[in-house]
Amino acid sequence: MSAGPPYNDPLRARHPGSGGAQPATYWQATAGPPPEDDGVLEGDHETEVAIIGGGYTGLSCAHYLASRSGIRPLVLEANTPAWGCSGRNGSFARPAVGRLPYAQWVGRWGEAGARQVFAEAMAALETVRTLIAEGGIDCERMPDGWLKLAHRPSRVSGLEKEQRLLRDTFGFEAELLDAEQLARGHVRGGEADGALRWSVSFAMHPLKLAYGLVDLARRSGARVHTASPVLGLAKRDGWHELRTSTGTVRARQVVFATNGYTLELAFPFLKGRLLPVLSNIVVTQPMTAEEIAAGNFITTDAMSDTRAMLYYYRRLPDNRIMLGGKGPPRETPEGMEAHKRHLLSAVAAKFPFMAEPRADYFWGGWVALTYDFMPHVASAEDDPSLHYALGYMGSGVSFSMHAGRRIAERIGTGEGQLPPPLSTGLPRFPAAAFRRLGQRAMMRWYAFQDGRD
Secondary structure (H helix, E strand, C coil): CCCCCCCCCCCCCCCCCCCCCCCCCHHHHHCCCCCCCCCCCCEEEEEEEEEECCCHHHHHHHHHHHHHHCCCCEEECCCCCCCCHHHCCCCEECCCCCCCCHHHHHHHHHHHHHHHHHHHHHHHHHHHHHHHHHHCCCCCCCCCCEEEECCCHHHHHHHHHHHHHHHHHHCCCCEEEEHHHHHHHCCCCCCCCEEEEECCCEECCHHHHHHHHHHHHHHHCCEEECCCCCCEEEEECCEEEEECCCEEEEEEEEEECCHHHCCCCCCHHHCCCCEEEEEEEEECCCCCHHHHHHCCCCCCCEEEECCCCCCEEEECCCCCEEEEEECCCCCCHHHHHHHHHHHHHHHHHHCCCCCCCCCCEEEEEEEEECCCCCCEEEEECCEEEEEEEECCCCCCHHHHHHHHHHHHHHHHHCCCCCCHHHHCCCCCCCCHHHHHHHHHHHHHHHHHHHCCC
16 A cells, blocks of 8 residues: 655645545554544634644643643644654654764763763653553553664674663663574574664554544643644734634744644745655565564564664564665655565565565655754744754654653743753754755765675
């Protein structure tokens, strides 16, 4: 199955679409009926806080504002809740922040600054656990475990260095496994010459999680309006006025929670600050009992490899294999079909015991890259009542919900301040008009690095 509606590059779009159904993903096919929401915004409304975007960030922010501060926020979602990457992602909740290697954290911010960011990453994972518990959300949460696998023998030494850095700098013990330990205790596959195993990550059903957040936010007192894209934003007499096709909202404060679907032509203060990049996922047919036995595929851990343009993958509860990775620079029918074949070849390389994997499901979505490879939770330089949490770099399942919580804390109590690397303003790309050209060059360079021994 393909992704349904077109991708519509956010860099070129002036207005979001509205009323779109959830794309035809495996998650959508297995999530069950969507939760009730507050429908299309109609008429004129007034609220202390308006939130643009009904994904993980916006729903988490709405819940914490309502449940902790007594503020009844209003969420405006252009399509359906989790229509973007909150409902399309690879399903891994990890203590991940951005895309910089840990060694670069130390180089940029010193050991003290790096420890602050690491602590926030661990706190983000705890936020996800708390939300699941508070909402009583049945999201098929898997047992804890994440394997970072060496896709070549030469990459094992890098995992050894990472293990030492985690222990010596952050006080975290990750387990280093060799190929035989992987084959005996997890999976006997290809491109698995060793692994670093984290004990504090888990996989889940991301759309069921999002549906649970809708219920939780509304029970807390928030309103969640769907098919209500914000078509205009102005400020008059200390109030922000948000206009949709069927109504208006006056709000003292506004939160942008749109990430890879941020339309910079519609919201100029964010112009040039993000690079939306396609990420695609394929889900295969179920493995047979013989294939599972041949590969000793017993692990429920989330998995990713050591490529710069990494693959992320896991065994699903119905014994299918899910695998995702960076998509092409532009969405075209030919390009997407070629990338589907590319992902299936990656499945075959990693799981050679599976005969002729096919794509029962295939979809994609926009993730948001930033110039400094880190997410930012901040306010507009010239207006502290405009807040945003953007740029999760494809690793935002846990940090997006945590960022929503931190914005809610800052608005509600003035607390929840993140360390400087994360709370500074989102930098603009130099020569932003040529971001797509830069993306192509970056992808070629990463492909060259990934092929080296």
